[in-house]
Amino acid sequence: MTESSRSHLSDDQLLAGLADGSDTLLEELYRRYFPMVLHLILNNNGTNDDAKDIYQETLIVLYEKVTTGSLELHCQLKTYLYSVSRRLWLKHLSARSRSGVTLLDTEDIANVDEDLAGHEARDRQFDLMADSLDRLGEPCRTLLEDFYIRHLSMQDITEKFGYTNADNAKTQKYKCLMRLKRLFFSVYKEE
Structure with a gap:
């Protein structure tokens, strides 16, 4: 799969590739969306390593939902990934500080609590x-x-x-x- 053909993949194609265990499409998910999560974490008291850990856990959540057939996207994949990462980072920060935490957001968010x-x-x-x-x-x-x-x-x-x-x-x-x-x-x- 060439670089240009990967960049034109739809959210559904990315999710289908993830469900099939495609390393190429997993790399594409990292290429497309990790910078957004890195930006979120770095702007909210985190490090590069924190961002990698949060994004890895986010992809695990996504993979579990895709492989069990329980993912119902009511937003763009980008928004879903950002929302899960944001929620995981908030949880991490609140565990670290034990006080209320507010994040500086740069993206739309979706409800991913469930x-x-x-x-x-x-x-x-x-x-x-x-x-x-x-x-x-x-x-x-x-x-x-x-x-x-x-x-x-x-x-x-x-x-x-x-x-x-x-x-x-x-x-x-x-x-x-x-x-x-x-x-x-x-x-x-x-x-």
């Missing part, structure tokens, strides 16, 4: 799961990581942990999974 609420809830669930895994202890933690993350077979797990057969390993995996579930939901329900 989109970010889902993103923040998922982040919180991932944090709770990581904490639950930490509290799970050994050998359950390693067994579950070996099976679900490292994709080891039950036979490999049987040999690694010294179980007498794969059925015993499956039983132990099930018990560990139930224990993890109890740990996770004991905290999750409190929230």
Whole structure:
């Protein structure tokens, strides 16, 4: 794809490319819209690195919405990206200062509260799961990581942990999974 053909892509084409995992179109999103976010962050007590972090998180929000089919754009893509970045930066600044924060805006904004609420809830669930895994202890933690993350077979797990057969390993995996579930939901329900 040539430079001139990329610059004529519509918002819908950019979103379709993002959903398909196109690195070229992801680079185009950076080329087009990162300068706008950089300007926002630099004009509101941020750094280059802050802008990169905020824009990365903004694109994650966009990617999640596009791939789940839940993105409903009622504005230009540029306005949506600016609004999400603005909201994330406001949240970052308010966490830093604990007092009310006002931004110097240079772009129109859209209401993205609902989109970010889902993103923040998922982040919180991932944090709770990581904490639950930490509290799970050994050998359950390693067994579950070996099976679900490292994709080891039950036979490999049987040999690694010294179980007498794969059925015993499956039983132990099930018990560990139930224990993890109890740990996770004991905290999750409190929230």
